[in-house]
Amino acid sequence: MGKKRIVASVMSVAMLCSLAACGGQSAQSSKTIEFWDPYPQYTAGTSWDKYVQTCKPDGYELKRVTYPQSDLLNNLTTAAKAGNAPQIALIDNPKMPSAVDAGLVTDIKAAGVDTTGFDENIEGPGIIDNTWYGLAYGVNTLGLYYNPEILSKAGVDPASITDWDSLNAALKKVTDAGFKGITFAGVSGEEGVFQFQPWFWGANGDMSDLKSQAYQDALDLVSGWIKNGYAPKSATTDNQSAAWDVFLTGEYAFAENGSWQELTAEKKGYKMIPIPAKDGGVAPVPTGGEFITMPIQKKEDKDKTAAAVKVIECLTGGDNLKKTADEIGYFAAKKDVRAEQEQENPVWEQWAKSVDAAQGRTTKMGLKYEDASAQVSEDLQNAMNQQ
Structure with missing residues (x-):
């Protein structure tokens, strides 16, 4: 489906829901943060699954949902149409322009996510028209x-x-x-x-x-x-x-x-x-990996948005950035944190020049x-x- 038709479809469904009094986000609990990622290999109880749960904000449950990489964006489009989008979704980096063009994700910096210090060459695909629609915590190459x-x-x-x-x-x-x-x-x-x-x-x-x-x-x-x-x-x-x-x-x-x-x-x-x-x-x-995004919600809940920001900053802030990248086997998206990874395991030193020279596929x-x-x-x- 073309990008303009996706946007049209989302708008059409939104209009139908308005006329038919659709439930919007009623399928989700007001105290649940939905977190979608493309890592179905990391099932419940695995190290990644347990780690994500450590970022659960006080007073909220964190529901992790997984899809294969090739299916996540289509499922996000469907959820957006139904007014039931997750609060956080990890999107494959070459698909970021499509997600933005389809009106599926919002400005995470404006939402309150701290983007300070992240490497420009890695973050490029998530920055469109000078707006931060996603934050890469790390890359592979x-x-x-x-x-x-x-x-x-x-x-x-x-x-x-x-x-x-x-x-x-x-x-x-x-x-x-x-x-x-x-x-x-x-x-x-x-x-x-x-x-x-x-x-x-x-x-x-x-x-x-x-x-x-x-x-x-x-x-x-x-x-x-x-x-x-x-x-x-x-x-x-x-x-x-x-x-x-x-x-x-x-x-x-x-x-x-x-x-x-x-x-x-x-x-x-x-x-x-x-x-x-x-x-x-x-x-x-080229850089590989995912961008943490905040899908657009039909009915804005400021408290829930703030809670989602806390989850993202838990995964990408301070010492946790290295932990997050290490969990998935990525190079952290900050050069000083990659230096820590190299010190811990010298085998990564040989990759340093490649990561420094890497660039996003869709950046330009x-x-x-x-x-x-x-x-x-x-x-x-x-x-x-x-x-």
Whole structure:
């Protein structure tokens, strides 16, 4: 459904409810804060579930509801139409412009949430027209993992991989030595675009210009890996989980994948380097993760709004920001707090440059990103499947 039609639908239902005396938020208790998140894997009684409950305001119950990432925004739209939206919802960061355009979320800063000190490059997707519609407590992002054993046998020094040419030289070297090259997720849709962006951005590309030389160079790079036998043909349909499973076979030298795989990589003895830009340096990588939002309520309850703000500030304020990020395995959205995470577990130090260089997918383009992403996905599939 188009964004304008979503807004129209919400307004139409609001009018019908007014005429029919709909109950609005009567389905919710006046002393219950509903908290929606896209982490159904964290069931009742898990560490995350218990942690969220510690932020329950005095005099209120906190009801946590979970949906798969792909379903949460649709369910929020339905709840808004019914006048039964939750007080807090965690929305996937590339979906923030859609949520704002559909009139589903409100200005959390105006509601009283403290946004001081959060990193601009991480918070970008939640700030639209200078209004804070969401607050990211942390992010995940992408890096280039490698198998030290394979690189050693093939005579490749990971420190020598500083640009595309040196990466391709390393891929040729490991495949000539009888090993396999690189796994990545080229699956159709946003997940494949997410993995393509570091290469595109690393060539100084911009999602608003899909006719640039940088765009063609990035398409040629990724499709060339398949053509040259460096990457498996399954990369065209592999999501990030499947691509990681291929890397875990121990047959591949490299894998482009997320920071959420780091602890598994550490156990396997795998290492990580930042994704190199075309001509050297660290490529900008896209931020992943969610924004804490406050859905718009048909019937405003100032006390309930204040209670919801307390929940958000409990999760994002002071020492709790690190605890919240650690619970989900994210890098905290404040640089000084990330430094604490790195001190506690030095394995995160290698990710620091990538996180500092990261950028939001929708920060510059807003709603236009959705169409651009769809075009990139189509072009990427065409390029890879022509090999």
